[in-house]
Amino acid sequence: MLFKVIKKLKEENKIILYVSHRMREIFEISDTVAVLKDGEFVTKVKTEQTDEQQLIRHMIGRDLGDVFNKLTREDSIGEEVLAVKGLTTDSISDVSFRLRRGEILGFAGLVGAGRTETMKAIFGVDRLHSGEIWIEGRKVKIESPADAISEGLGFCPEDRISEGIFRSRSIKENMSVVILKLLSRNGFVDFKREIDIAKDQVANLQIKTPSLETKIIELSGGNQQKVLLARWLVSNPKVLILDEPTRGIDVGAKSEIYKLITELANKGLGILLISSELPEIIGLSDNIIVMREGKITGFLTKQEATEEKILTLAMKK
Amino acid sequence: MKDIIGFIKRSEQMGLLIVLVLIIVVFSLLQPSFFSVPNFINILFAASLVGLIVLGEALLIIGGQIDLSPGSVAAFSGVLAAILFRYELPALLVMAIVMAVALLIGFINSQMVNALKIEPFIATLAAMQVFRGLAHIICNGSSVPIRNQLFIYFGAGRVFGIPISIIFFIIVAAVFIVIINKTRFGRNVYMIGGNETAARLAGLNPQRIKVVLYMLTTLLASITGMLLAGRMNSGQPVAHNGLEFDAITVAILGGVRFSGGSGTLTGCFIALLILESFKNGLMVLNVPVFWQQVARGLLLVAALSVDYIRQKKAKQH
Numbered sequence: 001m002l003f004k005v006i007k008k009l010k011e012e013n014k015i016i017l018y019v020s021h022r023m024r025e026i027f028e029i030s031d032t033v034a035v036l037k038d039g040e041f042v043t044k045v046k047t048e049q050t051d052e053q054q055l056i057r058h059m060i061g062r063d064l065g066d067v068f069n070k071l072t073r074e075d076s077i078g079e080e081v082l083a084v085k086g087l088t089t090d091s092i093s094d095v096s097f098r099l100r101r102g103e104i105l106g107f108a109g110l111v112g113a114g115r116t117e118t119m120k121a122i123f124g125v126d127r128l129h130s131g132e133i134w135i136e137g138r139k140v141k142i143e144s145p146a147d148a149i150s151e152g153l154g155f156c157p158e159d160r161i162s163e164g165i166f167r168s169r170s171i172k173e174n175m176s177v178v179i180l181k182l183l184s185r186n187g188f189v190d191f192k193r194e195i196d197i198a199k200d201q202v203a204n205l206q207i208k209t210p211s212l213e214t215k216i217i218e219l220s221g222g223n224q225q226k227v228l229l230a231r232w233l234v235s236n237p238k239v240l241i242l243d244e245p246t247r248g249i250d251v252g253a254k255s256e257i258y259k260l261i262t263e264l265a266n267k268g269l270g271i272l273l274i275s276s277e278l279p280e281i282i283g284l285s286d287n288i289i290v291m292r293e294g295k296i297t298g299f300l301t302k303q304e305a306t307e308e309k310i311l312t313l314a315m316k317k
Numbered sequence: 318m319k320d321i322i323g324f325i326k327r328s329e330q331m332g333l334l335i336v337l338v339l340i341i342v343v344f345s346l347l348q349p350s351f352f353s354v355p356n357f358i359n360i361l362f363a364a365s366l367v368g369l370i371v372l373g374e375a376l377l378i379i380g381g382q383i384d385l386s387p388g389s390v391a392a393f394s395g396v397l398a399a400i401l402f403r404y405e406l407p408a409l410l411v412m413a414i415v416m417a418v419a420l421l422i423g424f425i426n427s428q429m430v431n432a433l434k435i436e437p438f439i440a441t442l443a444a445m446q447v448f449r450g451l452a453h454i455i456c457n458g459s460s461v462p463i464r465n466q467l468f469i470y471f472g473a474g475r476v477f478g479i480p481i482s483i484i485f486f487i488i489v490a491a492v493f494i495v496i497i498n499k500t501r502f503g504r505n506v507y508m509i510g511g512n513e514t515a516a517r518l519a520g521l522n523p524q525r526i527k528v529v530l531y532m533l534t535t536l537l538a539s540i541t542g543m544l545l546a547g548r549m550n551s552g553q554p555v556a557h558n559g560l561e562f563d564a565i566t567v568a569i570l571g572g573v574r575f576s577g578g579s580g581t582l583t584g585c586f587i588a589l590l591i592l593e594s595f596k597n598g599l600m601v602l603n604v605p606v607f608w609q610q611v612a613r614g615l616l617l618v619a620a621l622s623v624d625y626i627r628q629k630k631a632k633q634h
Contacts, residue, residue, distance in 0.1 A: 129502075149519075149520040169508065177519045188500055
C-alpha cells in the first residue's frame with residue numbers, strides 16, 4: 001500500500017527519501033541507496049549495482065558472516081547452572097533442558113512455538129502447572145520475577161518498548177532499576193554510586209548517549225537494547241535470558257550485541273537465547289533447542305545445526 | 318547538554334512562577350484587599366487543605382494511578398469524627414479511629430485495582446459515590462456539631478499567628494518531597510508509572526506500591542476532612558465537593574504527566590498557590606460562584622494545553 005503510493009509519487013517526479021534498516025524494503029523500493037554510519041556519510045550507490053552483502057559491509061565495515069566467524073568462543077562451558085524438568089503451563093508442555101555455565105543455548109522455532117512462554121515460565125511471569133526449576137543443583141521456587149532475580153536470573157524481553165524500557169525515565173534510572181535495592185541504605189538511594197555504575201556501563205558497552213540523564217526513548221534501538229543489557233549485567237546474574245535481542249536493531253549494532261553476548265558467555269554466564277533469525281541463532285549458539293507448539297522437538301549441537309534441519313524440526317510434518 | 322536540560326526544567330517552573338506572580342499582580346490591582354497578610358493566610362489555609370490531597374494525588378498519577386474518592390473520604394471522615402465525639406471520646410482516639418478507617422478505605426481502593434483489576438478511575442469513582450452517600454447516611458444528611466476543644470484547636474488554632482494546618486501541610490509536604498526524590502520507594506513510584514510491565518519484570522512489586530499510594534491518599538484525605546471539621550466546629554456531609562478535581566488540576570498544572578512516570582512536587586507546590594490565589598481572587602472580586610466553577614474548568618484546560626505544548630517542545634529538543 002505504502003509502496004504503491006511511493007511509486008505513484010515517483011511517477012509524478014517527486015523525490016522520496018526512505019529511511020529503513022529492512023534490506024528487503026530497500027531493494028524493493030529504492031533507486032539509489034545512501035549508507036550512514038555513526039552519524040557520518042559512508043557511501044551512495046545505485047541499488048541495481050549493489051547487493052545485501054555489500055550494503056552490510058558498508059554499514060558495519062565488514063561482512064556479517066565474518067562477524068560470526070570472528071566471535072571467539074573459549075571452551076569455557078562448565079558445570080550445570082540451570083536445569084528445568086517437565087515445565088508445563090497454559091502454553092507449553094513438558095519442557096526439559098539443562099544449561100551449563102558459559103553455554104549459549106539457542107531456542108529456535110516459529111512464532112508461537114512456546115519459546116517466549118518457556119522463558120516466562122522460568123522467570124516467574126507465567127504460572128507453572130507442573131515442573132521443576134533447579135539452579136546450581138538446588139531446587140528453587142520461583143513465583144514472581146522478583147524471586148527469579150534473587151535466584152540469579154535476568155530477562156531481556158522480546159518487546160523492548162512495551163516490556164523492557166521505562167520510556168519517560170533516564171538511561172541511568174533504566175540501568176539501576178534492578179539493583180536499586182543494593183544501591184540503597186535505609187531506603188535512601190545512593191545517587192553517587194548509581195551514577196558511577198551507569199558511567200561504567202556506558203563506557204563498557206559503548207552506549208551512545210548525550211548524557212546519563214537522557215531519556216532512554218531518545219536513544220536508537222541498538223543503544224536502548226544495550227541499556228537493557230546493562231541493567232542485567234550490573235545485577236551480576238548466573239543466567240541471562242535474551243528474547244530476540246536484535247529485533248528492530250540496525251546491522252551495526254547487531255554485530256556489537258553479538259560480540260557482547262559472546263563475551264558474556266566467555267565470562268561464564270549461562271545464556272538462553274531466543275531468535276527467529278536462523279543465521280543468528282546458528283552463529284551464536286553452542287547448542288540449539290527447537291520448539292513447536294509448546295513442546296521441544298529437537299536438540300542440535302553447533303556442529304549438527306543447519307537451517308534446513310532447524311526448519312524441519314520447527315515445522316509440522 | 319546537561320545545562321540545556323537543566324534550563325528547560327528550570328524554565329518549566331519559571332513559567333509557573335510567572336503565572337503565579339501575574340495572578341497576584343492582576344488581582345491586587347483589581348482589588349487592593351487581595352494583597353494583604355490576612356488574605357494571604359486565607360489563601361495558604363485553603364491551599365494547605367487541598368495541598369494534602371495534592372501530595373497523595375500527584376504520587377498516584379506519577380505511579381500511573383488516580384483517585385477520585387478523596388473529597389468524599391474527607392467529608393465522610395469529618396462527619397465520622399463528629400459522630401464519634403457524641404460518645405465523649407478523647408480527640409486523639411477519635412482521630413486515630415478516623416485515620417484507621419481512612420486507611421481501610423484506601424486499602425479497599427487498592428484491592429479493587431489490584432485484585433479485581435478495575436480501572437483506577439472507575440474503582441475510585443465508585444468509592445467516591447459510596448462514601449459521599451455514607452457521609453450523608455451516618456448523619457441523616459445534616460451537619461453534626463463538634464465541641465471538643467483540642468480537635469477544634471487543630472483545625473482553627475494558630476502558632477505564632479500561622480494556622481496549624483498550614484504548618485502541618487508544610488511539614489508533610491517536605492517529607493513527601495524527600496520521599497519522592499531521595500528514596501527507593503519514590504523512585505519505584507516513577508518506575509511503575511513509567512511502565513508497569515517492565516517494572517514487574519525488573520523485580521519490582523507494583524501492587525504493593527499501589528497499596529501504599531492509595532492508603533496514603535485516603536489517609537491525607539481524612540486529615541484534611543478533620544482539619545476542616547475542626548475549623549467549622551462541625552462535620553458536614555456536603556463538604557469538600559470536588560476536592561479531588563482541584564488536586565488533579567494542581568498536579569497536572571504543576572507538570573505531572575497524566576500518562577504517569579514523570580512530574581515533580583515542587584511544580585505542584587507552585588501550581589497549588591496558583592489555583593488557590595485564583596480561587597481566592599475570584600471570591601474577593603465577588604464573582605458569582607458558578608462562574609468561579611467555569612473559570613476553574615478553564616484553568617484545567619489551560620493546564621492541559623500547557624502540558625501538551627511542553628510535550629511538543631520536549632520532542633523538538
